[in-house]
Amino acid sequence: MNLVRSWRAAALCSVFLLLTTHAASAQARQEYLLNTDWRFTKGDFPEAAKPTFKDASWQKVSIPHDWAIYGPFDGNNDLQAVKIEQNNEQKATLKAGRTGGLPFIGTGWYRRQLTVPGFAAGKRAVLLFDGAMSDAHVFVNGREVGSWPYGYNSFYFDITSFLQPGTANTLAVRLQNQAESSRWYPGAGLYRNVHLIVTNDVHIPVWGTYLTTPEINAEYAKVKLKTRVEMTAGATAPLRLQTEIRDAAGQVVATVATPLTATDGQEFEQNLVVKAPKLWSPETPVLYTAYSKLYAGEELRDEYSTPFGIRSFKFDATTGFTLNGQPRKFKGVCNHHDLGPLGTAINVAALRRQLTLLKDMGCDAIRTTHNMPAPELVSLCDEMGFMLMVESFDEWKTPKVKNGYSQYFDQWAEKDLVNMVHRDRNHPSVIMWSIGNEVPDQSMPGGNKLAKQLQNIVHREDPTRPVTAGMDRIDDAIKNNFASVLDIPGFNYKPHRYPEANGKLPQGFLLGSETASTVSSRGVYKFPVVNAKDKKYDDNQSSSYDLEVCNWSQTPDEEFVVQDDLPYVLGEFVWTGFDYLGEPTPYDEKWPSHSSYFGIMDLAGMPKDRFYLYRARWNPSSPTLHVLPHWTWPGREGQTTPVFCYTNYPSAELFVNGKSQGRQTKSTTGTPQARYRLMWNDVKYAPGSIKVVAYDAQGKAVAEEEVKTAGQPHHIRLITDRTALTADGQDLAYVTARVEDAQGTLCPEATNQLQFSVSGAGRFRAAANGNAASLELFHEPRMKAFQGQVMALVQATSQTGPIQLKVTGKGLKSAVVTLQAERATNQAKL
Numbered sequence: 001m002n003l004v005r006s007w008r009a010a011a012l013c014s015v016f017l018l019l020t021t022h023a024a025s026a027q028a029r030q031e032y033l034l035n036t037d038w039r040f041t042k043g044d045f046p047e048a049a050k051p052t053f054k055d056a057s058w059q060k061v062s063i064p065h066d067w068a069i070y071g072p073f074d075g076n077n078d079l080q081a082v083k084i085e086q087n088n089e090q091k092a093t094l095k096a097g098r099t100g101g102l103p104f105i106g107t108g109w110y111r112r113q114l115t116v117p118g119f120a121a122g123k124r125a126v127l128l129f130d131g132a133m134s135d136a137h138v139f140v141n142g143r144e145v146g147s148w149p150y151g152y153n154s155f156y157f158d159i160t161s162f163l164q165p166g167t168a169n170t171l172a173v174r175l176q177n178q179a180e181s182s183r184w185y186p187g188a189g190l191y192r193n194v195h196l197i198v199t200n201d202v203h204i205p206v207w208g209t210y211l212t213t214p215e216i217n218a219e220y221a222k223v224k225l226k227t228r229v230e231m232t233a234g235a236t237a238p239l240r241l242q243t244e245i246r247d248a249a250g251q252v253v254a255t256v257a258t259p260l261t262a263t264d265g266q267e268f269e270q271n272l273v274v275k276a277p278k279l280w281s282p283e284t285p286v287l288y289t290a291y292s293k294l295y296a297g298e299e300l301r302d303e304y305s306t307p308f309g310i311r312s313f314k315f316d317a318t319t320g321f322t323l324n325g326q327p328r329k330f331k332g333v334c335n336h337h338d339l340g341p342l343g344t345a346i347n348v349a350a351l352r353r354q355l356t357l358l359k360d361m362g363c364d365a366i367r368t369t370h371n372m373p374a375p376e377l378v379s380l381c382d383e384m385g386f387m388l389m390v391e392s393f394d395e396w397k398t399p400k401v402k403n404g405y406s407q408y409f410d411q412w413a414e415k416d417l418v419n420m421v422h423r424d425r426n427h428p429s430v431i432m433w434s435i436g437n438e439v440p441d442q443s444m445p446g447g448n449k450l451a452k453q454l455q456n457i458v459h460r461e462d463p464t465r466p467v468t469a470g471m472d473r474i475d476d477a478i479k480n481n482f483a484s485v486l487d488i489p490g491f492n493y494k495p496h497r498y499p500e501a502n503g504k505l506p507q508g509f510l511l512g513s514e515t516a517s518t519v520s521s522r523g524v525y526k527f528p529v530v531n532a533k534d535k536k537y538d539d540n541q542s543s544s545y546d547l548e549v550c551n552w553s554q555t556p557d558e559e560f561v562v563q564d565d566l567p568y569v570l571g572e573f574v575w576t577g578f579d580y581l582g583e584p585t586p587y588d589e590k591w592p593s594h595s596s597y598f599g600i601m602d603l604a605g606m607p608k609d610r611f612y613l614y615r616a617r618w619n620p621s622s623p624t625l626h627v628l629p630h631w632t633w634p635g636r637e638g639q640t641t642p643v644f645c646y647t648n649y650p651s652a653e654l655f656v657n658g659k660s661q662g663r664q665t666k667s668t669t670g671t672p673q674a675r676y677r678l679m680w681n682d683v684k685y686a687p688g689s690i691k692v693v694a695y696d697a698q699g700k701a702v703a704e705e706e707v708k709t710a711g712q713p714h715h716i717r718l719i720t721d722r723t724a725l726t727a728d729g730q731d732l733a734y735v736t737a738r739v740e741d742a743q744g745t746l747c748p749e750a751t752n753q754l755q756f757s758v759s760g761a762g763r764f765r766a767a768a769n770g771n772a773a774s775l776e777l778f779h780e781p782r783m784k785a786f787q788g789q790v791m792a793l794v795q796a797t798s799q800t801g802p803i804q805l806k807v808t809g810k811g812l813k814s815a816v817v818t819l820q821a822e823r824a825t826n827q828a829k830l
Ligand code: GAL
Pocket: 086, 370, 437, 438, 472, 492, 514, 517, 550, 553, 575, 583
């Protein structure tokens, strides 16, 4: 049992599990992360499947590994002459950077030796891939054990008959990424974890439990646990499953022991009761775990843990969405899977940091656009309290990109959906499944039948959650019954048409499945300050006054209006929480842009101004008072320089150099912006400072925020998100390096090149500055400040002790920050 539990912790922390051969053979099940000792090369080497192949010249890598993130960025890496129909383009144009401008296209091979302690006659071995980009072909000892084309899905193969006990085996994986296979940066390689699971012949298979909570009230919750058992040779003694439920403190709160009778087939059904259940919600993410032990006679044959939460929810035409009986609207963001400077290589610390920032913003939901997430994200959402829309596909039968999922759809869609649902259906964070995003099949004859088929597959595998899809072709989708088939109709960028859609559809509610797509660059302000669509500037940046959108999209405020005014709208999922690699709209045709401008936070995870607009709305219990733009505009003296304030206070007064510019109050009568922002549009720039004083509903001055004009760059200041790291070789600190003047004011236009050096028990991992047009490589220990700031990622090694990051820059006083690497538990390797 401990082993299984410690494996879960190990999986989350991406650390390895120590198992001596002796300990391993005593255990019913061993689970290993295969992180180290891999060799990798780009290019195709069919002979590499064979054990005799010599890979000594290949690169030594550990996984998760993204082979393309090290660059270099080059517009030729993903040059495409395409017409993007989703963006309403009328003709094909040449585009670079649409998928990140990184070298992900082509074939790559990974190889590793596998000596499996405890594997012997009567044992089974399974390889579980959390995801492999893409078209994985897996070989053991020269023989192909299986393949899985979709790079985002988890899949597993039983390799029992391929493995030699007691000796080194050869594991080889061939991956291939086609050109024009994606609309964003998909990453490349073994970018998620690979697990080896060794069990007895009689065992509980991968994703072998299905836990639901059919009845919940204040006194008790009924828990139904279905557990599958597999055995090839037949059981030698009667099987019995003993399950105990433990609460978050580890206290046993329910137990049951169930014999497997002949009529049960190979599935146990167990019903347990948890008294006075503590309910899971984003605000109270309480978890329980069901620990199961499988006995054949008196012998322990397997053990398995199923973490879960107890919560109920309902989608209803009169009450909308309710969680545990409480009505609420989704305050959600869409996120792609890359982690900015880390590329797609999964890292738990990086995910946790994203969720920490989103939590502070008041976000309570995430849509995993447009594909299955890493399992670590789902577990973190359980633990930290986020509701998930787990999405599957960006296209079905009809392609959006030349070599996208449509080539696999007929043969693989059902298998992909089944794996998605089986892997994640016990997680309390998962609230709905999405079968697709803006699939062109919305407009095709038979598209509604396809939607129905896919929805039925998901219902068959999990009858407890509704199915949605993000629709953009609203007229087609309504006319041909595509939208009416779905449990939850989701519309992308259609706030002005919600009333019409709701009137025509039977469900009685709808979701803003994708909203806003406002574009901005952190800390960049453009004049004059006007609402604009598809606006481009010579410097490849967009204005952070949050008024620039695409021809299909909106400012945040336009969506807020309908979210607030229309009771049948279930909430929104903003495009996007974080900038991501690829899709550099509105600069798709203007290299060197190669990452998005849509994020509420930039590619480094630094908040843009918009973060505070959402925070003011979504996190009402924490005061937000944020003022923009920066106030260092040499040459703009006397020119109109509007000042905006994002706040959850109802009104505020602006002072420029101590002189009042009047008080503004949010108002429902003007533009959407006037309802959600305080704006002083006629302010004339004069160096010095701007200060907003916020007033509460009673008119009392309660808070203030000041922005000063900066002088010359003088020193570097470092702010770390964490001071203590776990010495697990994976953990990360995000250190913001700010270029400041002598008084400590951020120099908001500083572009100084900064150098990073790490000593002690850590290493420099990456840097990012959020500039979508910067070709600097993330892994090099130097980067230019963008709007005065750079983020440096410092990674723990497996050593404990102090870590020092020193940041220097020409003409700047340097800075040092000291972190501490602390001992990791369960650290060792296979
Ligand atoms: C949507 C699409 C997203 C992204 C977004 C940009 O139509 O679903 O994947 O492309 O537009 O605004």
